[in-house]
Amino acid sequence: AQSVTQPDIHITVSEGASLELRCNYSYGATPYLFWYVQSPGQGLQLLLKYFSGDTLVQGIKGFEAEFKRSQSSFNLRKPSVHWSDAAEYFCAVGTNAGNMLTFGGGTRLMVKP
Amino acid sequence: GAVVSQHPSWVICKSGTSVKIECRSLDFQATTMFWYRQFPKQSLMLMATSNEGSKATYEQGVEKDKFLINHASLTLSTLTVTSAHPEDSSFYICSASLRDTITDTQYFGPGTRLTVL
Numbered sequence: 047a048q049s050v051t052q053p054d055i056h057i058t059v060s061e062g063a064s065l066e067l068r069c070n071y072s073y074g075a076t077p078y079l080f081w082y083v084q085s086p087g088q089g090l091q092l093l094l095k096y097f098s099g100d101t102l103v104q105g106i107k108g109f110e111a112e113f114k115r116s117q118s119s120f121n122l123r124k125p126s127v128h129w130s131d132a133a134e135y136f137c138a139v140g141t142n143a144g145n146m147l148t149f150g151g152g153t154r155l156m157v158k159p
Numbered sequence: 160g161a162v163v164s165q166h167p168s169w170v171i172c173k174s175g176t177s178v179k180i181e182c183r184s185l186d187f188q189a190t191t192m193f194w195y196r197q198f199p200k201q202s203l204m205l206m207a208t209s210n211e212g213s214k215a216t217y218e219q220g221v222e223k224d225k226f227l228i229n230h231a232s233l234t235l236s237t238l239t240v241t242s243a244h245p246e247d248s249s250f251y252i253c254s255a256s257l258r259d260t261i262t263d264t265q266y267f268g269p270g271t272r273l274t275v276l
Contacts, residue, residue, distance in 0.1 A: 078262055080264070082267070087272070089163070089252050089267040089270045098261075136202065140263070142263075145191060147193075147265055149202045154200075
């Protein structure tokens with residue numbers, strides 16, 4: 047069975063600093079990988095996704111993620127964090143051509159002024 | 160594009176009553192929709208997968224008689240919590256699946272906060 051681990055439950059960064067959120071997955075076949083962001087009391091917004099091709103994927107809001115098969119990782123990065131990026135971030139692996147999602151536990155990002 | 164709405168955004172009801180939550184894909188047709196439940200500060204838990212015109216597939220441990228799902232059209236799925244009790248209080252989120260090129264992507268609604276008194 048597939049699984050997703052987000053090792054960091056909470057992360058605090060200063061505004062303007064760089065950010066990396068870790069995601070490790072376990073899946074026997076080619077993974078379909080997603081990052082979503084959730085603001086308090088809201089649904090999830092898709093940041094980016096990967097299923098093939100270039101292993102560095104660009105998303106919305108200046109985010110990018112890199113797929114590393116050898117490390118079973120799909121870490122999310124942003125070069126300069128804005129206060130509005132404070133939210134919960136979920137990594138997910140999709141099976142059935144991406145149709146069924148298994149989510150990680152989430153990482154709560156806090157941004158210091 | 161790929162906008163999903165939910166209604167209502169929050170609801171308070173008395174114990175023993177039933178509550179219906181609607182999930183709509185506004186600008187695309189979704190053969191498959193999903194219903195999730197999220198407890199405070201936790202991840203999403205898949206409750207069921209809903210396919211248009213057929214019975215929903217429930218995850219293990221989810222009571223199908225308590226959480227009735229209907230997917231009557233390619234843009235609408237409903238979740239009815241029957242005989243609600245305080246332990247059913249939660250944040251319910253739906254998603255709709257959109258196929259682009261060779262993969263499916265789930266787009267999520269804004270969620271419905273249910274409080275059962």
